Amino acid sequence: MKVWLRRLGGFRGRAVIAGAAIVFSLAAVVVAGAQQPKAAEAAKGKLAEEVYKNIKSLKGQPASQLIPTMQFMSSSLGVSCSFCHEDNAFEKDTKDEKTTAREMIAMQEGINKGHFKGKREVTCNSCHHGAQHPAAVPTVPELGAAIVEPEHEHGAHKAPQVATPAEYLDEYYKAAGGEAELAKVTSRTEKGLVSMGGPEAVKFESYTRANGERAALLALKQGTATTVFDGHTGWLAYPGRHAREMSTGEAEATRVESDFEFPLNFKKRYAQFRVGRPETVNGKPVNVLSASRAGEPPVRLYFDQGTKLLVRVVYYVETPLGRNPTQIDVTEYGKAGGVMVPMKWVVTRPSSRATYAVESGDSSAIEDSRFEKPATTEAAAH
Numbered sequence: 001m002k003v004w005l006r007r008l009g010g011f012r013g014r015a016v017i018a019g020a021a022i023v024f025s026l027a028a029v030v031v032a033g034a035q036q037p038k039a040a041e042a043a044k045g046k047l048a049e050e051v052y053k054n055i056k057s058l059k060g061q062p063a064s065q066l067i068p069t070m071q072f073m074s075s076s077l078g079v080s081c082s083f084c085h086e087d088n089a090f091e092k093d094t095k096d097e098k099t100t101a102r103e104m105i106a107m108q109e110g111i112n113k114g115h116f117k118g119k120r121e122v123t124c125n126s127c128h129h130g131a132q133h134p135a136a137v138p139t140v141p142e143l144g145a146a147i148v149e150p151e152h153e154h155g156a157h158k159a160p161q162v163a164t165p166a167e168y169l170d171e172y173y174k175a176a177g178g179e180a181e182l183a184k185v186t187s188r189t190e191k192g193l194v195s196m197g198g199p200e201a202v203k204f205e206s207y208t209r210a211n212g213e214r215a216a217l218l219a220l221k222q223g224t225a226t227t228v229f230d231g232h233t234g235w236l237a238y239p240g241r242h243a244r245e246m247s248t249g250e251a252e253a254t255r256v257e258s259d260f261e262f263p264l265n266f267k268k269r270y271a272q273f274r275v276g277r278p279e280t281v282n283g284k285p286v287n288v289l290s291a292s293r294a295g296e297p298p299v300r301l302y303f304d305q306g307t308k309l310l311v312r313v314v315y316y317v318e319t320p321l322g323r324n325p326t327q328i329d330v331t332e333y334g335k336a337g338g339v340m341v342p343m344k345w346v347v348t349r350p351s352s353r354a355t356y357a358v359e360s361g362d363s364s365a366i367e368d369s370r371f372e373k374p375a376t377t378e379a380a381a382h
């Protein structure tokens with residue numbers, strides 16, 4: 001069944017591309033026909049602005065290059081001519097996309113002039129790769145496609161509002177055991193195994209408080225790797241290395257991981273929620289909520305439409321050059337202390353993947369010392 005679906009997907013993909021190619025060449029023929037009276041012999045050796053009516057960006061280019069140029073732009077963006085043009089009135093500037101394309105042409109020239117000695121190194125395709133919206137965030141391998149940042153979702157693609165954000169969260173809280181029960185748990189200690197693709201799984205321990213404090217320990221061969229977040233500042237300590245202070249982005253992102261264990265925090269922390277287009281996660285339909293607050297990249301929450309539980313969280317760490325994505329998929333929930341908690345989850349980043357499995361846990365109080373800055377160096381233990 002799975003294989004069959006995958007084949008169908010591949011076939012449809014190819015059909016779309018073939019269809020697009022046909023549209024391109026047809027349009028070229030139609031346009032060439034429309035230009036025929038003037039263009040037939042006239043186009044030969046003429047410039048684009050001498051043959052076409054409204055040329056601004058491609059002035060000085062041979063007229064013969066115009067349609068191939070159009071085809072290049074179309075395939076770089078994975079669109080048809082009508083994405084930028086009115087049918088049968090290619091000279092009109094009525095579509096914003098056409099205006100944007102002119103700005104992009106200027107930008108491309110600027111980049112190449114300014115950074116590549118005028119050599120045409122960067123093109124539409126360098127960024128767009130066959131997509132309308134270039135992916136600013138590295139691809140998470142398992143997704144097979146780029147994560148679309150919520151603020152880049154354009155109005156036209158948005159699904160009709162099927163529920164309010166509050167409804168999704170309320171359903172989730174109910175499914176997890178109810179807000180009253182969830183509020184009773186304020187500390188959580190978990191122990192289990194994490195596998196990072198290698199042959200052996202390593203032990204992990206995590207200590208989390210509902211106020212956002214979190215400490216996670218990994219028993220690596222070289223020693224213990226520790227991640228601590230005290231509610232404001234975070235540190236990463238690898239065996240034999242100085243503890244590194246987290247960037248603000250990393251520290252903020254760490255909160256998301258503790259919110260995961262204390263889901264009432266989602267409602268408290270974010271100023272704004274927006275309902276996104278429903279998607280599928282591991283073959284199951286999910287409702288999507290994008291949560292944001294000032295100064296931070298939005299966090300995306302995915303709720304299983306059947307169980308109502310949170311099955312995926314995607315968050316971003318801001319860096320000066322772009323955003324790094326992390327995706328957490330909960331693959332198994334279990335009952336602990338009267339509420340449903342993640343028992344197995346997978347953390348995926350563009351270059352790594354780790355599967356966590358909880359083996360034991362409790363909700364007794366955690367000592368404060370757990371959340372102090374880790375020792376600056378920790379020699380290899382074993």
Ligand code: HEC
Pocket residue numbers: 024027028031052053054055056057058059066067070071073074077079080081082083084085090091092097098099101102
């Ligand atoms: C990404 C946007 C975009 C796509 C897609 C696109 N075009 Fe264009 N097209 C433009 C822009 C921008 C111009 C104006 C260029 C200039 O100012 O020099 C233009 C100009 C033209 C012109 C000249 C019209 C005139 O008389 O001034 C023709 C003809 C044309 N396009 C045909 C096509 C065809 C055919 C396709 C599909 C194969 C296509 N275009 C796809 C953006 C696009």
Ligand code: HEC
Pocket residue numbers: 073077097098100101104105108122123124125126127128132133134152
């Ligand atoms: C340096 C990277 C880069 C290059 C090169 C580039 N683009 Fe873009 N383009 C972008 C980004 C980023 C956006 C905004 C995407 C979004 O809103 O999601 C964009 C948006 C657009 C849009 C608007 C899409 C929409 O749905 O409204 C058009 C049209 C477009 N580009 C055409 C072009 C064309 C044509 C070229 C080549 C001449 C080009 N771009 C080259 C990065 C680039």
